[in-house]
Amino acid sequence: MGYELGRFEEAVDEELLCAICRMVLESPVQFRQCEHAFCDLCISEWLRHKNVCPIDRNLVIPTDLIPTPRILRNLLGKLSISCNNRELGCIERMPLESLHTHLDMCNFNPTRQVQCEDGCGCLIEVRHLSKHxxxxxxxxxxxxxxxNILKLSSQLKELKQVVSDQHHEILLVKEIVRNLRISSISAGLTTEAETDSVRERVKWLSSLSRARISRWGGMISTPDSVLQAMVKRALIDSGCPVELATQLISNSHERRWPPGLSMLETRQSNRHRYEEFVPKRIPTKQAIVLMACENEHMGEAMMRDPGFVIIFAHGVD
Amino acid sequence: MASLAIQRVKREFKEVVTSSEAENSQIKLEMVAENLKHLQGEIKGPPDTPFEGATFILDILIPDSYPFNPPKVKFATKIWHPNISSATGAICLDILKDQWAAAMTLRTVLLSIQALLASAEPDDPQDAVVAKQYKETPEIYHMTAKFWAEFFAGGNPSSYSADLRQKVKSLCDMGIQSLDAVRALSHYNWDATTAVESIFS
Structure with a gap:
C-alpha cells in the first residue's frame, strides 16, 4: 500500500501513483510485458485474485514482476514527504528516499528502540519507555x-531416556547377532559331516565294478541270516559305511525288495527289464548291490531307497 | 472494512465529485452510510437513447476486499433494458463480474453503466423478456423503454406516452397496482387483454 497523497507537499504526477491503492507507489514493481507499475504489496494481493494486469487485463504471472527502472525510483525518491509521525508531533519533511533513515532516528517514532539508562540496559520501544x-x-x-531452563531440562530428561532405550536395543541386537553366528557355525559343521558321508559313499560305490549276470534265475529271494551276514561282511570289507551296509542287507530279502520284484509273479512279468539295471558286484560274493542313486531310471516299482542287495547262487561275474 | 478499501473509496469519491462528468451532471455519487461502504450513484440517460433525459439511481455496496473485488452495483430505479433485470435491477456487465480489474474506479464503473444504456447486448441478457422484445419488435422495445424512463425516472414524455398512460390507468382502475400494470403491459407488448389475463390467471 502506497503513501497517502496528503503527505506530499506538491501535487504528485499521476504516473507515480499505484492504480490499485491510488496512492504514491511504495516499493514499486512492474510487469515485464506492459511495464505497468504497482506497489509490491498491492499487486501481490491482486494476483491472489486474478492473473491479469489490473490496468490492461492481459494475462500475467507473478514471475513477470520485475523492479521498476531507476528513473522511476529516483523520481519517487526525490518527492518531499512528511514524517509518518506527523500526528505525533514530528514536523520534519524529507525526500522519500531518506524516510526510513529518518524513522529509525525520529524522536516521535513510537516503535523506535532506545537503551534504558536506568540500569537494566534493555532495548525498549519509545512508546513503552514511560511505563518501563x-x-x-x-x-x-x-x-x-x-x-526455558525447565523446558530444556525436561527435554534433556526425555533425550536421556531415548539414549538409554537405544542402548538397550543395541545390546539386544548384539546378543541376537552372536546367537546367529553360533547357530550358523554349527549348521556349517553339520553340512560338512553330511558332505563327508556322501563323499565316502561315492568313493565306495565307484570302487565297485559293474556286475555281469549270466543267469538272473540264480537269485536267492529268501536268503537266511547267515548268508546275509556273510554278504554284509563283504560289503563292509569293500569299504561300504557300516550304517549303509546294514540298510542294504536288510533290503536283501524279497519282502524288502521293490514291489516289481517282491513276488515270483511280478518278477516274471518284469524279467525283461533286468538288463536295464546298473548292478555293482559285491567283491568275493555271488551278490550284487543296486543303488538308488545309480538306478533312478528304473522307477519306484523297481527300486528302493537307498538301494538293495540280490544274492545269487551262481551266475554273477 | 479494510483500510485500503476506505482509503480508495474516499479518493474515488473525491474523483467523481470533481470530475468533468459530474460537472456536466452526467454522473453523481453520494454516501448512504457514513462508513463509505454503502453509496448511491446517479447516471443520466445517454442522448439519442430511449433513456435520454431520465435519471437513474444506482445502489452501490463496497466489499471489504475492494478494490481486489468489484463493487456490487444494481439499479434502484426501474428500467427496461435487456442487460438489466426489470424486476430486481441486477446488472449484467462483465466489468462488475469476471472482467473487474483493480485499476477501475467508481467513476469508470458509473461511466461503463451509462455506456451500457447506449449499447445493449441482447445476446447476453439479464432480462430474457426485454431481450426478446428488443430483438423481435425493436419499435415496441424502444417505446416501452422510453415509457419506463418517463414513468419511473423522470424522462421526457413522448408522443405516445398519453396512450400508454391511459392503458396503465385502465388496468389500475381494475384494482391493479401501477407497477404491476406497467410490467404486465410491457411484458405483453401493451396488449391490455393478455396483460390483464396474465395478472388474474
Missing part, C-alpha cells in the same frame, strides 16, 4: 529464563 520499570523487566526476563 527495570525491576519488572528484569523480573520477567528471569521468569522467562527459568521457564
Amino acid at each position: 520499570s527495570c525491576l519488572s523487566t528484569l523480573g520477567s526476563m528471569v521468569r522467562e529464563r527459568d521457564e
Whole structure:
C-alpha cells in the first residue's frame, strides 16, 4: 500500500501513483510485458485474485514482476514527504528516499528502540519507555529464563531416556547377532559331516565294478541270516559305511525288495527289464548291490531307497 | 472494512465529485452510510437513447476486499433494458463480474453503466423478456423503454406516452397496482387483454 497523497507537499504526477491503492507507489514493481507499475504489496494481493494486469487485463504471472527502472525510483525518491509521525508531533519533511533513515532516528517514532539508562540496559520501544520499570523487566526476563531452563531440562530428561532405550536395543541386537553366528557355525559343521558321508559313499560305490549276470534265475529271494551276514561282511570289507551296509542287507530279502520284484509273479512279468539295471558286484560274493542313486531310471516299482542287495547262487561275474 | 478499501473509496469519491462528468451532471455519487461502504450513484440517460433525459439511481455496496473485488452495483430505479433485470435491477456487465480489474474506479464503473444504456447486448441478457422484445419488435422495445424512463425516472414524455398512460390507468382502475400494470403491459407488448389475463390467471 502506497503513501497517502496528503503527505506530499506538491501535487504528485499521476504516473507515480499505484492504480490499485491510488496512492504514491511504495516499493514499486512492474510487469515485464506492459511495464505497468504497482506497489509490491498491492499487486501481490491482486494476483491472489486474478492473473491479469489490473490496468490492461492481459494475462500475467507473478514471475513477470520485475523492479521498476531507476528513473522511476529516483523520481519517487526525490518527492518531499512528511514524517509518518506527523500526528505525533514530528514536523520534519524529507525526500522519500531518506524516510526510513529518518524513522529509525525520529524522536516521535513510537516503535523506535532506545537503551534504558536506568540500569537494566534493555532495548525498549519509545512508546513503552514511560511505563518501563527495570525491576519488572528484569523480573520477567528471569521468569522467562527459568521457564526455558525447565523446558530444556525436561527435554534433556526425555533425550536421556531415548539414549538409554537405544542402548538397550543395541545390546539386544548384539546378543541376537552372536546367537546367529553360533547357530550358523554349527549348521556349517553339520553340512560338512553330511558332505563327508556322501563323499565316502561315492568313493565306495565307484570302487565297485559293474556286475555281469549270466543267469538272473540264480537269485536267492529268501536268503537266511547267515548268508546275509556273510554278504554284509563283504560289503563292509569293500569299504561300504557300516550304517549303509546294514540298510542294504536288510533290503536283501524279497519282502524288502521293490514291489516289481517282491513276488515270483511280478518278477516274471518284469524279467525283461533286468538288463536295464546298473548292478555293482559285491567283491568275493555271488551278490550284487543296486543303488538308488545309480538306478533312478528304473522307477519306484523297481527300486528302493537307498538301494538293495540280490544274492545269487551262481551266475554273477 | 479494510483500510485500503476506505482509503480508495474516499479518493474515488473525491474523483467523481470533481470530475468533468459530474460537472456536466452526467454522473453523481453520494454516501448512504457514513462508513463509505454503502453509496448511491446517479447516471443520466445517454442522448439519442430511449433513456435520454431520465435519471437513474444506482445502489452501490463496497466489499471489504475492494478494490481486489468489484463493487456490487444494481439499479434502484426501474428500467427496461435487456442487460438489466426489470424486476430486481441486477446488472449484467462483465466489468462488475469476471472482467473487474483493480485499476477501475467508481467513476469508470458509473461511466461503463451509462455506456451500457447506449449499447445493449441482447445476446447476453439479464432480462430474457426485454431481450426478446428488443430483438423481435425493436419499435415496441424502444417505446416501452422510453415509457419506463418517463414513468419511473423522470424522462421526457413522448408522443405516445398519453396512450400508454391511459392503458396503465385502465388496468389500475381494475384494482391493479401501477407497477404491476406497467410490467404486465410491457411484458405483453401493451396488449391490455393478455396483460390483464396474465395478472388474474
